[in-house]
Amino acid sequence: MNFEFALPGKIIFGPGKISETGKAAAGLGKKALLVCDPFCVTSGLAGKVLKHLDASNVKALVFSGVVPNPTTASIESGVLEARKGKCDVIIGLGGGSSIDTAKAIAVGASHPEPIWNYAIGKTPVTDKTLPVIAITTTSGTGSHCTCFSVITNPETHQKPGMGSPYILPRIAIVDPELMLSMPRALTAICGFDVFSHGVEAYTSNASNPMSDMFAEKAITLCSQYLPICYKDGKNLEAREMMALADTYAGIAICHAVVSLGHVVAHVIGGHYPDISHGDALFTIYREVLVFNSKSKPMANKHGFISRSMDESSDGIGAAFDKFFADFAFEKKLISKRPDSEKIGRISKETFTYMKGIADLNPVAANEDDVKVILEKSLR
Numbered sequence: 001m002n003f004e005f006a007l008p009g010k011i012i013f014g015p016g017k018i019s020e021t022g023k024a025a026a027g028l029g030k031k032a033l034l035v036c037d038p039f040c041v042t043s044g045l046a047g048k049v050l051k052h053l054d055a056s057n058v059k060a061l062v063f064s065g066v067v068p069n070p071t072t073a074s075i076e077s078g079v080l081e082a083r084k085g086k087c088d089v090i091i092g093l094g095g096g097s098s099i100d101t102a103k104a105i106a107v108g109a110s111h112p113e114p115i116w117n118y119a120i121g122k123t124p125v126t127d128k129t130l131p132v133i134a135i136t137t138t139s140g141t142g143s144h145c146t147c148f149s150v151i152t153n154p155e156t157h158q159k160p161g162m163g164s165p166y167i168l169p170r171i172a173i174v175d176p177e178l179m180l181s182m183p184r185a186l187t188a189i190c191g192f193d194v195f196s197h198g199v200e201a202y203t204s205n206a207s208n209p210m211s212d213m214f215a216e217k218a219i220t221l222c223s224q225y226l227p228i229c230y231k232d233g234k235n236l237e238a239r240e241m242m243a244l245a246d247t248y249a250g251i252a253i254c255h256a257v258v259s260l261g262h263v264v265a266h267v268i269g270g271h272y273p274d275i276s277h278g279d280a281l282f283t284i285y286r287e288v289l290v291f292n293s294k295s296k297p298m299a300n301k302h303g304f305i306s307r308s309m310d311e312s313s314d315g316i317g318a319a320f321d322k323f324f325a326d327f328a329f330e331k332k333l334i335s336k337r338p339d340s341e342k343i344g345r346i347s348k349e350t351f352t353y354m355k356g357i358a359d360l361n362p363v364a365a366n367e368d369d370v371k372v373i374l375e376k377s378l379r
């Protein structure tokens with residue numbers, strides 16, 4: 001057995017811990033760029049963070065141009081702000097889109113080439129990357145403790161994940177009180193993302209005994225607490241446990257990566273940027289699980305996943321149906337009615353710019369397999 005394992009930067013976890021942002025930033029720089037979406041500004045959350053920064057004598061600018069499925073254009077606008085303001089620390093405040101944008105700005109502001117070159121691995125990300133603080137307000141995408149930033153290029157319809165240890169947030173602030181106001185639909189799509197991170201890290205060909213420990217715990221916590229968060233969003237204990245699941249799953253994918261489910265969902269997102277990551281995942285996931293449960297070496301792990309969803313169901317598909325029966329997902333891809341040409345293109349692209357990750361799938365898949373998964377998912 002051979003593996004390497006590095007724990008992420010400092011994690012500051014607990015209700016009210018957003019108040020430690022100033023102290024955290026003061027240890028990393030003198031001028032911060034606070035990266036968030038417009039809602040963080042109108043809701044007053046950005047103002048709260050600015051006060052904490054001011055109390056620790058950290059100057060700050062706000063970039064509130066974060067968009068869902070962060071685009072190269074939105075990131076480049078943030079890069080310009082960071083350069084103009086001579087910022088030396090980047091703070092991502094919000095869900096995965098804000099944190100991924102902050103990571104990408106940290107690269108763009110400290111490197112000479114357009115961000116896309118780093119996103120597709122044409123040019124390596126270096127240790128010149130500005131330090132990142134991630135304040136997560138959702139559970140979540142795990143982005144606060146991963147070395148990935150997902151970037152969409154609307155011109156090429158590609159949505160790769162830029163991966164580098166230098167973009168791993170130096171400090172992650174996980175304050176479950178910030179998650180109490182998550183609407184039900186967001187709780188479902190973000191919670192499903194956590195579940196899928198746990199599943200894919202657990203069953204990926206890159207998994208190791210330590211990543212398994214984090215992935216297993218993430219799956220167990222999701223199965224226990226996601227339904228509670230969905231029904232009762234104000235339940236702080238359940239929100240805390242889902243924040244923990246999100247953190248564990250993030251650490252797991254940072255080492256064991258993801259596999260087929262995420263690759264197909266990313267390709268779908270590249271073609272349909274208005275479909276959320278969690279909704280794209282949910283739409284195809286039952287069929288991905290059924291396909292992957294054919295893996296003999298991973299049989300025990302798929303048994304664990306199946307039992308976590310439902311102890312008594314016969315097979316992983318039935319367990320999935322039962323566990324998620326009370327959740328409402330949009331499954332927006334179905335309403336898009338992709339024709340056979342589009343399905344063919346998505347299947348083909350699964351094995352192009354993210355082939356390395358698709359190859360981590362526990363069952364070797366090809367274009368025809370993905371076509372079948374998509375066709376069954378769209379019925």
Ligand SMILES: [Fe+2]
Binds near residue numbers: 141193197262277
């Ligand atoms: Fe994800």
